[in-house]
Amino acid sequence: MKTSFFRPLIEAAVVIFLVLGAARWVTGLFSKRTHVYQTTAARQLRLLFWPLLALGAGLSVLPAVAMGGAEVSAFEWLLTAGFMLFTLALSGPALLLHLRYWILNRETTLAFQPVDNRFEVYEAGQRVPFEWRDLARVERVTCSARRTFWAKYDYLTLHLRDGRAIILTALLTDLEPLATFLRSLPTERRTKAWCWV
Incomplete structure (x- = not known):
């Protein structure tokens, strides 16, 4: 009974996924490459895919154990809690960073075209006033x-x-090309285990 219900849903999801992927590929052939970067849903999904998958795997165990009723032992609850804590330790820092970065750049737009020497930053639709000589x-x-x-x-x-x-x-874009573009400025490169701003 369960497979007869879920199978059409899974097939429909696969068909929709393939149709949307093909449509995106076709429109990508005829569209001009953009040089304006914002926090798009596609970029966010690309960064959040594995953390959300790990979090979903961790949380999916809880209902199964909770619905076990009185037969579930304390040891099984301990294993479930340990697995949930493990997946939270894997995905939690990425989710916190994503939220922090989204708060910082949700209204930021970056216009970056190195060929034309164009580099502008917009906050809430207003251009941040600075010139190249203003960058320290x-x-x-x-x-x-x-x-x-x-x-x-x-x-x-x-x-x-x-x-x-x-x-x-x-969240805006891959920042390495931008750092390369700004290489003539004094640059301080640092590495951290967790890049909290």
């Missing part, structure tokens, strides 16, 4: 823990001569 230094922070779910969460801080700082996070 760049701080590039990357994650040293490369085999973790939060390894791709890094950020770049632009320090302006008037004391302001502009923080651009991995």
Whole structure:
């Protein structure tokens, strides 16, 4: 009975996934590559896929044990709690970083085209007023823990001569091309195990 109910749902999900993927591929052939970066759902999903999958695996055990009734032993509850804590330890830091980066850059737009020497930052639709000569230094922070779910969460801080700082996070785009573009400025490169801003 359960398989007869879930099978059509799974087949429909696969068909929708394939149709959307094909449509995106076809439209990508005819669209011009954008050089404007924002916190898009696709970028967020790319960063959050493994942490959410691990969290879902950890939380999926709890209902199964809870529905076991009186036959569930204390040892099984202990194993369940241990597995949930393990998956939270794997995915929790990435989820916290994602939330922090989203709070920082949810209204940020980066217009970056190195060929045209274009580099502009917008906050809530308004251009942040600075010129190239206003940039004092760049701080590039990357994650040293490369085999973790939060390894791709890094950020770049632009320090302006008037004391302001502009923080651009991995939620906008891959920041390495931007750091390469800004290489003529004094750059401080640091690595942290967890890139909290």
